Amino acid sequence: MRHSFIAQNPSVLWFLLALSLFTLGVTVLSEAAGVAVISTSFVKTLGKTLCLCLIAVAMDVVWGYCGILSLGHFAFFGLGGYAIGMWLMYARTEAIVLDALAQQPLPPTPQEVSDAIGNQIFGVVGSSEFPWIWAFADTLYLQLLMIVVIPGLLALVFGWLAFRSRVTGVYLSILTQAMTLALSLYLFQNDSGLRGNNGLSGLQNIPGYEDTSQAVISIVFLWASALALGAGYVFFAWVVSGKMGSVIKGIRDNEARVRFLGYRVESYKLFIFTITAIVSAIAGALYYPQAGIINPGEIAPIASIYLAVWVAIGGRGRLYGAVIGAAFVSLLSSWFTGGGAPAVPLGFYTIQWTDWWLVLLGLSFVAVTLFFPKGIGGLFDYLVRKP
Amino acid sequence: MMNTLLEVSGVSVTFDGFRAINNLSIQFAEAELRAIIGPNGAGKTTFMDIVTGKTKPDEGRVIWGERNISLLGLSESDIAIQGIGRKFQKPTVFEAQTVRQNLAMALKNPRSPFAVLMHKRTQANAARIDAIAEQIGLLDSLTRIAGELSHGQKQWLEIGMLLAQEPRLLLIDEPAAGMTAEEREKTTDILREAARTRAVVVVEHDMEFVRRLGCKVTVLHEGAVLAEGSLDSVTANQKVIDVYLGREHA
Ligand SMILES: Nc1ncnc2c1ncn2[C@@H]1O[C@H](COP(=O)(O)OP(=O)(O)O)[C@@H](O)[C@H]1O
Ligand SMILES: [Mg+2]
Numbered sequence: 031m032r033h034s035f036i037a038q039n040p041s042v043l044w045f046l047l048a049l050s051l052f053t054l055g056v057t058v059l060s061e062a063a064g065v066a067v068i069s070t071s072f073v074k075t076l077g078k079t080l081c082l083c084l085i086a087v088a089m090d091v092v093w094g095y096c097g098i099l100s101l102g103h104f105a106f107f108g109l110g111g112y113a114i115g116m117w118l119m120y121a122r123t124e125a126i127v128l129d130a131l132a133q134q135p136l137p138p139t140p141q142e143v144s145d146a147i148g149n150q151i152f153g154v155v156g157s158s159e160f161p162w163i164w165a166f167a168d169t170l171y172l173q174l175l176m177i178v179v180i181p182g183l184l185a186l187v188f189g190w191l192a193f194r195s196r197v198t199g200v201y202l203s204i205l206t207q208a209m210t211l212a213l214s215l216y217l218f219q220n221d222s223g224l225r226g227n228n229g230l231s232g233l234q235n236i237p238g239y240e241d242t243s244q245a246v247i248s249i250v251f252l253w254a255s256a257l258a259l260g261a262g263y264v265f266f267a268w269v270v271s272g273k274m275g276s277v278i279k280g281i282r283d284n285e286a287r288v289r290f291l292g293y294r295v296e297s298y299k300l301f302i303f304t305i306t307a308i309v310s311a312i313a314g315a316l317y318y319p320q321a322g323i324i325n326p327g328e329i330a331p332i333a334s335i336y337l338a339v340w341v342a343i344g345g346r347g348r349l350y351g352a353v354i355g356a357a358f359v360s361l362l363s364s365w366f367t368g369g370g371a372p373a374v375p376l377g378f379y380t381i382q383w384t385d386w387w388l389v390l391l392g393l394s395f396v397a398v399t400l401f402f403p404k405g406i407g408g409l410f411d412y413l414v415r416k417p
Numbered sequence: 418m419m420n421t422l423l424e425v426s427g428v429s430v431t432f433d434g435f436r437a438i439n440n441l442s443i444q445f446a447e448a449e450l451r452a453i454i455g456p457n458g459a460g461k462t463t464f465m466d467i468v469t470g471k472t473k474p475d476e477g478r479v480i481w482g483e484r485n486i487s488l489l490g491l492s493e494s495d496i497a498i499q500g501i502g503r504k505f506q507k508p509t510v511f512e513a514q515t516v517r518q519n520l521a522m523a524l525k526n527p528r529s530p531f532a533v534l535m536h537k538r539t540q541a542n543a544a545r546i547d548a549i550a551e552q553i554g555l556l557d558s559l560t561r562i563a564g565e566l567s568h569g570q571k572q573w574l575e576i577g578m579l580l581a582q583e584p585r586l587l588l589i590d591e592p593a594a595g596m597t598a599e600e601r602e603k604t605t606d607i608l609r610e611a612a613r614t615r616a617v618v619v620v621e622h623d624m625e626f627v628r629r630l631g632c633k634v635t636v637l638h639e640g641a642v643l644a645e646g647s648l649d650s651v652t653a654n655q656k657v658i659d660v661y662l663g664r665e666h667a
Binding site for chain 2 (some may be wrong): 269272273274276277279280283284286287288289290291292293294295297298301
């Protein structure tokens with residue numbers, strides 16, 4: 031019944047069309063195409079924005095559709111980033127080390143190679159030992175698997191514990207904040223095995239593609255991000271359009287009633303929580319190679335709160351609303367905080383947007399919550415009136 | 418006497434020292450229509466909460482079906498899967514969704530997340546939904562958003578959702594509250610029809626409504642059974658008269 035799914039959700043086609051046009055447009059205007067209307071660093075910003083849109087879509091499903099206000103989904107995003115970052119850093123350091131050791135008269139033993147890589151990576155935290163969590167870092171496909179396995183398991187265990195004891199509402203939100211805070215604090219420690227507050231860096235250099243320019247790499251990641259966003263969007267649109275959508279919206283609106291219909295509410299919540307966590311992790315794994323660096327600050331509780339703000343401003347309970355919110359607010363945010371916005375002189379005081387942007391964002395959030403509960407996406411209701 | 422479907426025996430519940438249900442014993446047979454009446458606070462809703470797993474009793478037994486399963490250890494959803502459907506005092510339908518979606522969600526089908534995710538619309542299901550919608554008089558409203566329905570229609574939709582679950586026992590809490598005389602009449606018809614193939618237990622205040630149901634009546638008072646029998650016999654019962662009149666003159 032794929033046919034009826036698309037027929038019932040024309041917005042999915044419109045979205046895919048818009049996404050394709052956007053990606054193509056950016057590509058032909060990029061440095062890689064020789065035009066350079068859009069700088070490579072801005073291509074990366076746009077590619078990262080697509081990843082943020084993807085996690086926002088996941089957030090919308092878990093919050094807007096299922097009613098679970100998770101304030102911890104950026105933890106999964108960050109874990110996805112760390113997982114891919116481990117391979118990127120390992121493989122690149124290995125290449126450098128092998129290069130350096132090749133000058134020596136005697137060929138290096140595997141132990142020497144391993145020690146040298148360990149020294150390079152963990153020297154900053156005063157260690158050269160490989161922690162056990164790096165066990166798979168030398169094998170790309172295993173580490174790719176870790177992108178979904180680790181965050182998926184964390185979500186499964188956390189969700190199972192929380193939902194089973196029927197923690198709901200604001201208590202659940204606080205619990206998810208505690209989870210992301212705990213993870214972030216743990217990663218800040220030097221002996222966490224992930225280089226403490228240094229995090230993982232140099233992630234923009236893709237091992238094996240040292241000779242490929244960043245201009246080209248940025249376009250490849252733009253496409254990969256667009257593909258992931260498109261696939262994630264279609265997948266979630268399918269999930270929420272059918273009977274599953276009915277049940278999770280029912281859980282959002284009246285959880286007890288759904289129970290009396292014979293649905294095990296906890297299983298549904300766990301299912302939605304876990305698949306959205308996995309998609310968030312995939313988004314993170316595409317984001318951080320474009321950002322170049324990941325550190326524990328990325329998993330700070332505030333990041334997940336921003337995510338909720340994007341979705342609220344974009345319009346919750348509609349997937350394109352989440353995309354609009356994430357794109358709009360995150361791009362605006364980098365414009366304001368990056369010094370792009372001109373300061374406003376008031377005579378007695380000058381508004382510097384780098385300081386005042388958060389205030390503006392907070393006020394917008396309050397205004398949207400109070401006056402436009404449907405968010406920016408709600409504007410489409412005026413354009414497309416259903417007969 | 419037909420087989421016992423549900424047997425509640427010696428059940429007590431205390432809320433903050435107040436005994437809402439006091440050593441209550443009550444039984445229902447397969448395919449029986451039963452009215453439960455009693456003054457406000459008699460424990461009628463709490464009785465339903467116990468049977469459906471919302472409230473755990475302090476003591477007593479709740480035994481279900483021919484295999485004598487104890488319902489006390491089961492969750493709300495598992496009790497529903499066992500075949501007990503419940504209508505709440507306030508109409509609770511999913512207001513953001515259409516009448517069809519409400520009924521489709523209730524329709525007896527596999528309930529696991531995976532089965533629901535892979536669920537496909539079928540002719541058979543559509544026909545069942547149509548039949549139920551016809552029965553509750555909402556056939557023309559299948560595509561309407563449930564939140565737009567009138568109060569009476571919401572009550573019927575909720576009854577329709579119960580029928581869609583195909584339960585063996587239906588617990589219905591004050592279905593006629595807020596209904597017009599005409600709507601009440603229709604509601605009794607729906608309930609009588611439903612009780613031909615399953616047990617239906619109706620809590621109601623309105624004596625006229627109960628009279629129209631024309632079934633055995635149980636009077637609850639202070640969390641226990643005060644009297645049981647035909648409507649005429651219980652209304653002639655001196656203890657029942659005292660309770661009702663006593664309340665009214667208090
Ligand atoms: N969750 C609860 N906490 C405290 N008291 C309750 C609770 N539920 C019901 N009660 C009390 O138990 C008594 C029976 O309530 P209920 O079953 O709703 O009566 P009925 O439906 O017959 O009007 C009332 O006195 C009510 O105040
Ligand atoms: Mg009541």
